[in-house]
């Protein structure tokens with residue numbers, strides 16, 4: 001049993017908060033002390049399932065001196081207030097992607113982190129996807145030449161926007177899904193783009209009272225390459241997997257094609273043709289398979305060791321700046337230059 005277990009809490013007991021709580025509960029280096037949700041029923045349900053205390057306000061977590069580190073798993077648009085309060089109370093934070101849904105909010109979080117010196121890590125978990133790791137390792141070893149042109153798509157079945165997330169209209173596919181794509185481009189190109197151009201459509205979701213884009217396409221220009229990133233929130237629910245995730249990278253010497261929509265299993269019955277998302281988070285009995293738990297464990301290790309977190313607040317800030325630049329491009333119809 002490790003001597004310096006980290007006392008942790010999870011704020012946001014929703015769909016993804018479960019991945020954080022389950023990972024901490026099953027990780028020997030962490031001690032899950034409390035969970036927090038403004039919805040008391042959700043907090044109580046998590047507390048019972050993961051054997052810890054339930055809270056309904058972030059202030060309770062902030063005031064608990066025993067808690068060292070917190071996962072922030074609130075809606076995309078509700079990270080700022082929670083993160084600033086936690087940073088000011090000295091808590092290290094693992095913040096779900098995207099860091100925020102505006103540069104102003106992201107800057108406010110970064111400022112609080114800077115002023116307090118807490119460790120802040122952004123959970124860009126696709127950095128830990130086995131196929132992305134393999135491509136990145138080969139690039140780093142110089143086996144693939146230099147990235148030249150990338151096309152990537154991450155889209156969801158429409159139910160994610162219409163049924164899963166009550167706050168979809170306060171985010172959008174560009175933030176919820178596009179933040180992953182922008183980060184995967186960052187990992188594979190190993191640098192930031194110089195310019196962004198984007199286009200988008202609002203139609204189907206707006207007609208259903210959800211005020212966000214249906215589909216967004218972003219074009220990122222680098223000094224020596226380019227990436228087209230596409231995201232949509234209106235795939236029909238009959239699509240066999242909750243998401244459609246595809247990455248293709250042409251380099252100067254090689255080509256990588258990663259189709260994450262097929263993870264090796266299809267289960268069909270009379271009502272449904274299903275491709276379960278096996279690689280992400282698959283709790284089976286007492287074991288927890290899937291790459292999504294790895295960044296959560298790395299966060300605990302960073303807090304334990306005092307070493308920098310593998311995915312920093314600057315990564316989160318750059319990510320928000322690129323998506324905000326894409327939103328500006330959609331409004332103006334112009335290419336937006338990024339500060340380097």
Ligand SMILES: NC(=O)c1ccc[n+]([C@@H]2O[C@H](COP(=O)([O-])OP(=O)(O)OC[C@H]3O[C@@H](n4cnc5c(N)ncnc54)[C@H](O)[C@@H]3O)[C@@H](O)[C@H]2O)c1
Nearest residue numbers: 012013014015016017036037038039073074075076096097
């Ligand atoms: N759903 C996914 O597949 C997924 C995957 C990866 C990352 N994420 C990210 O995780 C975050 C949460 O997404 P989700 O899908 O779990 O949303 P969700 O709506 O299922 O859960 C969010 C929870 O936060 C609670 N909450 C809101 N404001 C709060 C506050 N101030 N204090 C405490 N609790 C508060 C809500 O009541 C809700 O229970 C988002 O940033 C999202 O992008 C989600």
